[in-house]
Amino acid sequence: xxxxxxxxxxxxxxxxxxxxxxxxxxxxxxxxxxxxxxxxxxxxxxxxxxxxxxxxxxxxxxxxxxxxxxxxxxxxxxxxxxxxxxxxxxxxxxxxxxxxxxxxxxxxxxxxxxxxxxxxxxxxxxxxxxxxxxxxxxxxxxxxxxxxxxxxxxxxxxxxxxxxxxxxxxxxxxxxxxxxxxxxxxxxxxxxxxxxxxxxxxxxxxxxxxxxxxxxxxxxxxxxxxxxxxxxxxxxxxxxxxxxxxxxxxxxxxxxxxxxxxxxxxxxxxxxxxxxxxxxxxxxxxxxxxxxxxxxxxxxxxxxxxxxxxxxxxxxxxxxxxxx
Amino acid sequence: xxxxxxxxxxxxxxxxxxxxxxxxxxxxxxxxxxxxxxxxxxxxxxxxxxxxxxxxxxxxxxxxxxxxxxxxxxxxxxxxxxxxxxxxxxxxxxxxxxxxxxxxxxxxxxxxxxxxxxxxxxxxxxxxxxxxxxxxxxxxxxxxxxxxxxxxxxxxxxxxxxxxxxxxxxxxxxxxxxxxxxxxxxxxxxxxxxxxxxxxxxxxxxxxxxxxxxxxxxxxxxxxxxxxxxxxxxxxxxxxxxxxxxxxxxxxxxxxxxxxxxxxxxxxxxxxxxxxxxxxxxxxxxxxxxxxxxxxxxxxxxxxxxxxxxxxxxxxxxxxxxxxxxxxxxxxxxxxxxxxxxxxxxxxxxxxxxxxxxxxxxxxxxxxxxxxxxxxxxxxxxxxxxxxxxxxxxxxxxxxxxxxxxxxxxxxxxxxxxxxxxxxxxxxxxxxxxxxxxxxxxxxxxxxxxxxxxxxxxxxxxxxxxxxxxxxxxxxxxxxxxxxxxxxxxxxxxxxxxxxxxxxxxxxxxxxxxxxxxxxxxxxxxxxxxxxxxxxxxxxxxxx
Numbered sequence: 001x002x003x004x005x006x007x008x009x010x011x012x013x014x015x016x017x018x019x020x021x022x023x024x025x026x027x028x029x030x031x032x033x034x035x036x037x038x039x040x041x042x043x044x045x046x047x048x049x050x051x052x053x054x055x056x057x058x059x060x061x062x063x064x065x066x067x068x069x070x071x072x073x074x075x076x077x078x079x080x081x082x083x084x085x086x087x088x089x090x091x092x093x094x095x096x097x098x099x100x101x102x103x104x105x106x107x108x109x110x111x112x113x114x115x116x117x118x119x120x121x122x123x124x125x126x127x128x129x130x131x132x133x134x135x136x137x138x139x140x141x142x143x144x145x146x147x148x149x150x151x152x153x154x155x156x157x158x159x160x161x162x163x164x165x166x167x168x169x170x171x172x173x174x175x176x177x178x179x180x181x182x183x184x185x186x187x188x189x190x191x192x193x194x195x196x197x198x199x200x201x202x203x204x205x206x207x208x209x210x211x212x213x214x215x216x217x218x219x220x221x222x223x224x225x226x227x228x229x230x231x232x233x234x235x236x237x238x239x240x241x242x243x244x245x246x247x248x249x250x251x252x253x254x255x256x257x258x259x260x261x262x263x264x265x266x267x268x269x270x271x272x273x274x275x276x277x278x279x280x281x282x283x284x285x286x287x288x289x290x291x292x293x294x295x296x297x298x299x300x301x302x303x304x305x306x307x308x309x310x311x312x313x314x315x316x317x318x319x320x321x322x323x324x
Numbered sequence: 325x326x327x328x329x330x331x332x333x334x335x336x337x338x339x340x341x342x343x344x345x346x347x348x349x350x351x352x353x354x355x356x357x358x359x360x361x362x363x364x365x366x367x368x369x370x371x372x373x374x375x376x377x378x379x380x381x382x383x384x385x386x387x388x389x390x391x392x393x394x395x396x397x398x399x400x401x402x403x404x405x406x407x408x409x410x411x412x413x414x415x416x417x418x419x420x421x422x423x424x425x426x427x428x429x430x431x432x433x434x435x436x437x438x439x440x441x442x443x444x445x446x447x448x449x450x451x452x453x454x455x456x457x458x459x460x461x462x463x464x465x466x467x468x469x470x471x472x473x474x475x476x477x478x479x480x481x482x483x484x485x486x487x488x489x490x491x492x493x494x495x496x497x498x499x500x501x502x503x504x505x506x507x508x509x510x511x512x513x514x515x516x517x518x519x520x521x522x523x524x525x526x527x528x529x530x531x532x533x534x535x536x537x538x539x540x541x542x543x544x545x546x547x548x549x550x551x552x553x554x555x556x557x558x559x560x561x562x563x564x565x566x567x568x569x570x571x572x573x574x575x576x577x578x579x580x581x582x583x584x585x586x587x588x589x590x591x592x593x594x595x596x597x598x599x600x601x602x603x604x605x606x607x608x609x610x611x612x613x614x615x616x617x618x619x620x621x622x623x624x625x626x627x628x629x630x631x632x633x634x635x636x637x638x639x640x641x642x643x644x645x646x647x648x649x650x651x652x653x654x655x656x657x658x659x660x661x662x663x664x665x666x667x668x669x670x671x672x673x674x675x676x677x678x679x680x681x682x683x684x685x686x687x688x689x690x691x692x693x694x695x696x697x698x699x700x701x702x703x704x705x706x707x708x709x710x711x712x713x714x715x716x717x718x719x720x721x722x723x724x725x726x727x728x729x730x731x732x733x734x735x736x737x738x739x740x741x742x743x744x745x746x747x748x749x750x751x752x753x754x755x756x757x758x759x760x761x762x763x764x765x766x767x768x769x770x771x772x773x774x775x776x777x778x779x780x781x782x783x784x785x786x787x788x789x790x791x792x793x794x795x796x797x798x799x800x801x802x803x804x805x806x807x808x809x810x811x812x813x814x815x816x817x818x819x820x821x822x823x824x825x826x827x828x829x830x831x832x833x834x835x836x837x838x839x840x841x842x843x844x845x846x847x848x849x850x851x852x853x854x855x856x857x858x859x860x861x862x863x864x865x866x867x868x
Contacts, residue, residue: 077544158821158835186490186820189813192694199698201837202489202821215701
């Protein structure tokens with residue numbers, strides 16, 4: 001075989017391999033879902049529940065997903081690890097958009113990435129809903145009464161939350177500032193510690209997830225929940241909007257993200273998989289068992305919610321950082 | 325939620341019995357519904373005995389190496405299996421130390437150092453079998469005593485500590501620091517330096533209030549703080565490997581052949597001996613339980629307190645040290661009675677009372693449970709090992725695992741302790757410790773898949789070696805490391821809550837509620853004054 005023939009054969013073979021790779025359906029191997037928090041938390045629970053059922057989605061070619069926990073820096077370590085991988089859709093990132101956005105905003109100019117530019121929201125399978133909580137002995141039976149009592153007392157309201165500049169913290173600031181109530185925030189390391197502070201009456205109120213009230217109904221009471229609609233897991237709890245407080249109609253949608261540059265095929269297949277899994281009875285039961293809701297939010301709606309949260313939370317987080 | 329305990333609930337409701345009996349029965353139901361948990365309890369009983377009996381290696385070393393594996397397979401085996409495994413290793417490891425103390429005249433763990441004083445002379449007298457069986461019975465007795473204290477004590481204390489907020493928490497942490505620093509080491513200064521060193525390492529990471537990073541030296545791995553696993557592996561495993569490499573010597577074991585002794589009871593702990601030891605084991609278990617409840621003191625203190633106190637009370641005190649069963653029964657029941665109550669500060673306040681409890685925090689968090697008074701809640705449910713159970717059921721499942729684990733290690737020890745001793749005596753140390761070293765490095769890497777963690781493990785191995793050679797306290801270092809971030813958090817939160825600055829810690833009131841903080845500060849101050857006074861008196865007595 002002459003050199004020219006060898007070259008031609010090599011080129012043809014390479015071209016065939018490349019074209020085969022290009023035509024290969026997504027996913028070609030099990031999908032890795034990165035979680036930026038330790039096993040056992042809300043994000044991890046949702047990710048593991050989702051990963052258990054994803055192979056049942058027709059768009060996933062029967063291939064499973066597996067979870068890799070890479071905790072650190074409020075989930076940013078895992079997010080950065082996703083950006084280090086190829087944009088082929090085989091490494092995805094799960095987080096609720098509230099925590100994701102608050103984490104980026106809290107870093108200010110030193111942010112390690114900018115979510116709208118570096119990540120693509122592929123759809124969401126659950127949500128984290130913020131609520132205003134008070135101790136069971138608090139005389140306020142509603143949000144309006146709480147506001148009235150706080151104003152009447154003329155004192156600063158001491159309130160707790162699960163971190164310095166989280167989605168819950170931002171909503172707390174918006175709430176008190178909107179109503180002109182003097183307040184001071186006490187950040188705790190996680191929602192369960194904030195709840196313990198409320199149980200011990202070391203703080204007067206807490207802004208935390210609706211799910212953290214479950215099991216503590218004798219000690220604490222939720223007065224209002226965030227979101228445009230009531231949380232399906234707490235249908236009796238009125239929203240802030242219903243009780244006359246605007247501007248807190250967003251929730252922490254629990255979404256899957258890919259690196260910017262993923263193909264349209266990946267976007268379509270993952271979106272279809274999320275929609276499919278969210279409707280499965282097994283997934284719904286699993287989520288309900290963990291006091292989390294199961295429902296699908298498509299990429300476009302979730303991306304719009306992200307943009308809203310950036311514009312609402314941005315100035316608040318900036319102010320929080322400036323006052324630290 | 326699926327109720328795992330429906331059968332036993334109706335039974336106890338019909339009797340109108342104390343709810344605690346329902347809880348522990350429910351714990352057994354949860355445990356026996358989880359085959360992995362049962363399997364891991366039995367496995368832990370054996371692994372703990374072997375690690376405890378290996379001279380130099382401790383239950384904490386075993387746990388440090390097993391933790392990354394258990395976390396990695398947590399979903400597969402279920403959280404109860406993993407936690408029960410670690411909890412039972414702590415118990416069987418304490419017991420295993422007595423085998424090395426009795427057979428090799430080397431304490432397998434610091435907790436069995438006092439056992440050597442009568443255990444080894446008994447072995448020399450041809451009564452190794454009697455000594456080992458005495459240690460087994462006394463350890464199981466003390467452990468059951470401590471477990472009962474834990475089961476009844478934790479729930480009632482947790483109901484009280486629910487009232488504590490950041491100022492009380494800070495005062496308790498400060499009290500724990502003072503107690504650990506001043507009591508854990510021979511020298512108050514060395515104890516406090518060990519504690520402060522642990523605190524400095526514990527401060528590395530993200531600031532809870534501002535979200536900024538502190539002392540990370542630009543290393544990404546340190547942004548979420550120094551990981552516990554490489555620290556534990558360095559201080560407890562690698563430092564021990566270095567010490568063993570220095571010794572480069574095999575343990576020597578006396579021939580245990582029965583025909584060398586005329587006394588037919590030389591290999592049994594007889595009924596009259598047992599009856600004679602029951603009051604002593606009861607008192608020693610009380611010492612052990614009380615010491616176990618104090619954060620940081622642990623088994624090594626308990627065994628010497630019990631040995632010293634019972635020797636002082638004994639009519640035959642001249643015979644102590646020459647090989648009497650009482651000299652084994654007292655320290656062994658005391659050091660194992662520490663195990664259960666050392667969980668009380670962890671479960672009621674979130675403060676680890678021992679290095680083993682410090683490791684358990686990580687395992688609780690992995691399973692979505694925050695150690696503290698709310699851990700005994702009935703909701704929200706946890707999905708573990710195919711079961712949907714409440715946090716309270718889960719905790720009582722661990723207690724049940726402890727009760728079963730004690731029986732397992734007692735049975736294994738009663739019948740196989742001499743065999744385990746013989747196996748260890750013939751182990752080629754030139755292969756054993758290099759194998760342990762490589763396993764330790766692999767475990768360090770696997771906890772976060774980080775090569776930095778391997779480096780940290782080696783670094784803290786060298787630091788741990790230096791600390792041990794110079795009599796600084798590794799236990800104080802580890803506990804302080806674990807406590808520091810929570811203590812800092814409580815301090816910063818208290819200062820935000822306070823309207824009167826630092827006085828929030830000395831005032832009996834904040835946020836319109838009663839504060840217990842000053843009481844804990846007074847206890848801490850009293851402990852350090854008492855310790856300083858007793859040191860002064862001892863020096864004066866020595867001068868005279």
